[in-house]
Amino acid sequence: MSSAVTSYVIFTVFSQMSVGALIAMMIADFLAKSKDDEKFFETGAWVSVPVAVIALIGILSHEARPIQAMMTMTMNSFIFGGTSMLSNEVLALTVFVILAVVYTILWLLHPEYGSLKWFPIFPAIVGKFMPLRKPVGVLATLVGLVFLYISATAYMMYTLPSFNNPTTIFFFFVTALLAGVTAVGAVLSVKYLMKKQGDVPLGRMLWVTMGIAVVMLVVLIIALMAQTSMLEAETTRYAAMAQHETLEGMLSGDYATFYMARWVVGVGLALVCALALALPLKKKSMATAAMIAVVLFVLVLVGEILGRAVLFGTNVPLGHVLPDIGGFYSTLGL
Amino acid sequence: MATYYKFLNVIEKCINCGACFAICKDQNKVPHGTARVQIVTINEGVPGEKNIPVSCMHCTNPPCEAACPTKAIEQRTVKDWQGKDVVVVTVDKHKCIGCGYCGWACPFGAPQYPHGLEGDLAEWEGIMDKCTMCVVPFVPTEGDLQAKARCGLFCSTKARLGGDIAEIMSQYTEAKSRSTMAYQERGGVL
Numbered sequence: 001m002s003s004a005v006t007s008y009v010i011f012t013v014f015s016q017m018s019v020g021a022l023i024a025m026m027i028a029d030f031l032a033k034s035k036d037d038e039k040f041f042e043t044g045a046w047v048s049v050p051v052a053v054i055a056l057i058g059i060l061s062h063e064a065r066p067i068q069a070m071m072t073m074t075m076n077s078f079i080f081g082g083t084s085m086l087s088n089e090v091l092a093l094t095v096f097v098i099l100a101v102v103y104t105i106l107w108l109l110h111p112e113y114g115s116l117k118w119f120p121i122f123p124a125i126v127g128k129f130m131p132l133r134k135p136v137g138v139l140a141t142l143v144g145l146v147f148l149y150i151s152a153t154a155y156m157m158y159t160l161p162s163f164n165n166p167t168t169i170f171f172f173f174v175t176a177l178l179a180g181v182t183a184v185g186a187v188l189s190v191k192y193l194m195k196k197q198g199d200v201p202l203g204r205m206l207w208v209t210m211g212i213a214v215v216m217l218v219v220l221i222i223a224l225m226a227q228t229s230m231l232e233a234e235t236t237r238y239a240a241m242a243q244h245e246t247l248e249g250m251l252s253g254d255y256a257t258f259y260m261a262r263w264v265v266g267v268g269l270a271l272v273c274a275l276a277l278a279l280p281l282k283k284k285s286m287a288t289a290a291m292i293a294v295v296l297f298v299l300v301l302v303g304e305i306l307g308r309a310v311l312f313g314t315n316v317p318l319g320h321v322l323p324d325i326g327g328f329y330s331t332l333g334l
Numbered sequence: 335m336a337t338y339y340k341f342l343n344v345i346e347k348c349i350n351c352g353a354c355f356a357i358c359k360d361q362n363k364v365p366h367g368t369a370r371v372q373i374v375t376i377n378e379g380v381p382g383e384k385n386i387p388v389s390c391m392h393c394t395n396p397p398c399e400a401a402c403p404t405k406a407i408e409q410r411t412v413k414d415w416q417g418k419d420v421v422v423v424t425v426d427k428h429k430c431i432g433c434g435y436c437g438w439a440c441p442f443g444a445p446q447y448p449h450g451l452e453g454d455l456a457e458w459e460g461i462m463d464k465c466t467m468c469v470v471p472f473v474p475t476e477g478d479l480q481a482k483a484r485c486g487l488f489c490s491t492k493a494r495l496g497g498d499i500a501e502i503m504s505q506y507t508e509a510k511s512r513s514t515m516a517y518q519e520r521g522g523v524l
Contacts, residue, residue: 004434064432064447064460072404072431086435087403159397159441238441319443 001309003062008312010058012151013179013304015093016172018052019144020180022100024209025107026137028184031204038113040198041205043191044184045107046115048100051183056097085154092147099140106133148172159318161239162246163311165230170223171311175304178216179297185209186297189290199286206281206289213274213296221267224307242316249314258306258313266303273299336411336419338394339467339481340499342506343386346513347493350375350385354485354494358389361484362471365455368448370465371485387485387494390444390465392423399423401439406430406462412469414481420498422467422481427474432460467496 001009025048028041060066073090076083108116109126117123152169185206192202228250231243250259273296280288350373358364358371371389399407406429414420437445444464451459455473463472468482486496492509495502 062434064430066431069404069431069433072429076404083405084401084403084435086401086433090403157397157401157439159439317438317443318441319437319445321443 001313005309005312007058007062009305009308010061011055012172012312013175013301013308014051014055014058015151016148016176017179017183017301017304018048018055018100019096019141019148020176020178021047021051021184022103022137022144022180023141023177024181024184024205025103026134026141027181027208028201028205029134029137031208032201035112036198037201038110040191040201041188042107042110042113042115044187045104047180047183047187049097049104052093052097052100056093085150089147089151089154092143092150096140096143096147099136099143103133103136103140106130106136144176148176158239160315161242161318162231162315165227167223167227167230170219171307174216174220174223175308177212178220178300179304181209181212182293182297182300186294189293192286192290193294196287199284202286202290203281203284206277206293209293209296210274210277210281213277213300214271217267217271217274224263224267238318238321241321242318245316245321246314249316250310253314255310255313259310262303262306262310265299266307270296270299270303336421338392338499339414339420339422339483339497340392340502341387341389341483341486342495342502344493344495344506344509344513345384345386347491347509348373348385348387349491349493351490353488353490354387357484357488358465358468361468361482364463364472365448365451367450368446368463368472370444370446370463388442388444389485390423390440391442392421392465392467396423397439397441398436398445401435403433403435404429404431407436410469410479412479412481414498418498420467420481422469424466424470425462425464427458427461427463427470430461432462434462436462 021044025041025044028044029038032038032041060069063069073087074094076087078091105126106129108114109119109123110130111117111123111127114123114126149169149172152172155163156165156168158164188198188202188205192198228247231247249255273292277289277292277296280286280292352373354371355369355373359369362370364370371387374386374388376384376386396407396409399409406426408424408426409421410424411419411421412424432447434445434447437443437447445462446464447460448455448458448463449460458473468484469479483496486494486502489495492505495506495509
């Protein structure tokens, strides 16, 4: 796996996971029925922003001029409203991260139960803005969803035939909801296993996690199956060559092992794990449910990383079909 | 009114002598490992082998320009060696961040991202380089910009035609018909 592919994998998986984690916290915010519930859920607020930072480090690590990239792309995005799909993506991500930071602060600096309530002065100030937490969360969720859509369409160029189909959008949304929600579920589960408190809120959160995970895994199965058939749907000979190479790399080439492992770990085992979560949740056996939730997150994360490595690793841009350019010239009648 | 500078390749006439590659390297001071023009050989070593010099084609609606997040790539109107206003696609290396998005957008694989550069050239490590019709050398310099398309001027068989599209199109059509006639006279044997 090349360093560029690693960067794309880290950036896309973790940025999408960050959006999903924020959505999970939004859900938790609405699920909380008391201060005790909120206190239990608060730990989950630690996920979104650090994960977004990992994503930003990932993408900047492959730029030739990382600092200039950060400055010019962000500035251009704000000044010109996006000069390209890539700068639109940066703009959406920047706005999302700003809102996510505000939302996280409103959780972590809560004067009564925030992890950082020991901080001088700030909790008292933040406490006055607490009614804004849910609206900020809703806004961040909406911006996050816009970011996911822009991020997917940024890759859907006609010169990238393997990305230029609707499955790319599905993959990005699935990663966000699957990895993000299970990540928050896993963090809360670990908290429960360590403190043995919060049976009720954890139970509610894990039911939601299970529901989202099962739905997203079904969507993922459909998207994965559609992807291989859509990769054969290209009409131009030039694009078909690129897609053929992508399919070969995926099904029998360098990334075939990753592709199979993605199906086994990220889809099969994850689906079994997600469904298995229902049994301990029904029996109110929270310790078992918490352990399964942690395993589910690990399986999902490994599966998503493998899947994204396949997506970027097997991607063949039209420009890389140069050795077969004769086909292109002959289609033009030259 | 400015006209478009383009490349046309009479692939039947290219003998893979490498003159276009060499003159480009020499005149634009392109370092080892990076090629603004690459000669792609099809069916190498078998009857019917063909060679195609491939570089930036200076598209009329460049997808790389649309993809560039920093506006480093742009269509510019410059003077050619005859003093005419011509449109070419150039890259401002000071603005480029080396994101590689143009490499995905280009259908010809023209953008290059040099690696292993040392000394004075280290500054341009990973920064996109491509054919600019000889307007901007590998290390950008200030001064009058002039489009030349030296690869076309120095092509020994005139298989590579570069310049004002209105002018080279007639040369291309003539060369193409001649090569087709010669092919037919040989009874379809290349």
